[in-house]
Amino acid sequence: MSKKVFGVDIGGTTVKMGMFTDQGELLDKWEIPTRTEDQGKNILPDIADSIRNRMDKESLTTDDVVGIGISVPGPVDDNGIVHKCVNLGWGVFDIDEEMRKHINVPVFAGNDANAAALGEAWKGGGKGCGNVVVVTLGTGVGGGIIVNGKILSGYLGAGGEIGHIHMDDNETEKCGCGNTGCLEQYASATGIARLATRRLAADNKPSSMRSAQHMNAKVVFDAVKAGDEVAKEVAEQFGDILGKGLANVAAVTNPEMFVIGGGVSKAGEIVLDYIKKNYVRYVFHGSRETKFTLATLGNDAGIFGSAKLVLDGVAQS
Ligand code: ZN
Numbered sequence: 001m002s003k004k005v006f007g008v009d010i011g012g013t014t015v016k017m018g019m020f021t022d023q024g025e026l027l028d029k030w031e032i033p034t035r036t037e038d039q040g041k042n043i044l045p046d047i048a049d050s051i052r053n054r055m056d057k058e059s060l061t062t063d064d065v066v067g068i069g070i071s072v073p074g075p076v077d078d079n080g081i082v083h084k085c086v087n088l089g090w091g092v093f094d095i096d097e098e099m100r101k102h103i104n105v106p107v108f109a110g111n112d113a114n115a116a117a118l119g120e121a122w123k124g125g126g127k128g129c130g131n132v133v134v135v136t137l138g139t140g141v142g143g144g145i146i147v148n149g150k151i152l153s154g155y156l157g158a159g160g161e162i163g164h165i166h167m168d169d170n171e172t173e174k175c176g177c178g179n180t181g182c183l184e185q186y187a188s189a190t191g192i193a194r195l196a197t198r199r200l201a202a203d204n205k206p207s208s209m210r211s212a213q214h215m216n217a218k219v220v221f222d223a224v225k226a227g228d229e230v231a232k233e234v235a236e237q238f239g240d241i242l243g244k245g246l247a248n249v250a251a252v253t254n255p256e257m258f259v260i261g262g263g264v265s266k267a268g269e270i271v272l273d274y275i276k277k278n279y280v281r282y283v284f285h286g287s288r289e290t291k292f293t294l295a296t297l298g299n300d301a302g303i304f305g306s307a308k309l310v311l312d313g314v315a316q317s
Contacts, residue, residue: 004060005310006051006068009112009302010034012087015047018303019054022066022311024123029303039089048102066314067106069306070095071115075157080109083157108313112302114151114160117144117259119305124297125259133255134295135162135246137217137264137271140176141184141191145253150312152253163188165245187242189263192217196234205230221267235274243278250279250287261295269294 002021009016011034018029032050035042051068055061072095074085080096096107110118117134121144126132130149136142143162145152152159163184164177171181173194185191193215200210207230212219220238223231246258258275265271272292280288297304 001064003064003066004058005066005307006054007303007305007307007310008047008068008070009115009306010043010047010070010072010088011112012036012073015043015050016299016303017047017050018300018307019058020304020307024304024307024311026300026304029300034088036087036089039091040085043088043090044095044098045102048099052103062103062105065105067108067310068099068103069115069309069313070099070107070109071112071302071306071309072109073112076109076111077157078153080107082109106310106314106317108306108309110151110306110309111153111157113142114144114153115305115309116142116261116297116301117146117160117305118151118308119297119301119303120144120259120261120295121146121149122308123304124301125261125293125295126257129256131254131256132259133162133246133249133253133257134259134261135242136262136295137188137260138262139188139190141188142262145249145255147253162245162249165248167241167245183241183245187238187245187264189217192220192234192238192264195237196220196231199230199234199237207231209234217264218267221264221270224270225267235270236278239274239276239278243275243280244282246275247279247282247284247287250290251284254287255290257291257293259293259295261298261301265294 005020007018014031019027075083095109099107120134121132132146134144141163143160145160164182167183168181175182175185208223208228224235276292
């Protein structure tokens, strides 16, 4: 019987959990609530309980388990030290040491965006590529850079923050990070809605987007697909800014592939088309052939990436 790996992805309301073979095949997945009260002190014991129940059900001993990977919505350094996690009420502590009080198997932890990127690079859109940049276009723009199969987390875990590349000197509104003109202000779901609202306010050109009750990225790309000229201008502006940002990323990392995920990517290949055609206008020739593909793991990317953290961590130690 193959050994098992548990991949855990801690979110603000639920903890996603998956049981994998040591070859990375997902056998089963489930969720438990994230209990954030009392500085989140129940979260790790709850996870340990859930895994122990599962092990009992499958008649597994700790010898049958390679380890547990945990992705956390906050900075985690390469030694598995969590550096404050505001959403969960956590301070600074060693996650492996804390988990070992409840279940005695190796634990490896990482930041959630980076773990999700690792998952996509391993078993998702970037499968088979060692050098991948994963870009998540959601409420914000998340990123993860995988170099030779490893997460580029940087000195303090702040590597791969693609969403905060500076793009526009003339921006007057502030990004969530406090700077102005960040990529995320134009390429996230919220950013695309903002571009569309600004464009519609600029003149009275007819557009189906004017009748939308709430402006969002889906309204824009549905209108693009229906041939709306104003929506196409918005998509072009989005593609121009993101294409330029990713060309800059490529100048540093020379990836084999960009994997595009998050809510915006649900509009499909058309999103890639707008990014790609602008990317090639800006990129250094050595990265002109970089492929673009859609993410495929959706909300499971985190548990896959967490499982991979375990397999990589064990192989190293
Ligand atoms: Zn920013």
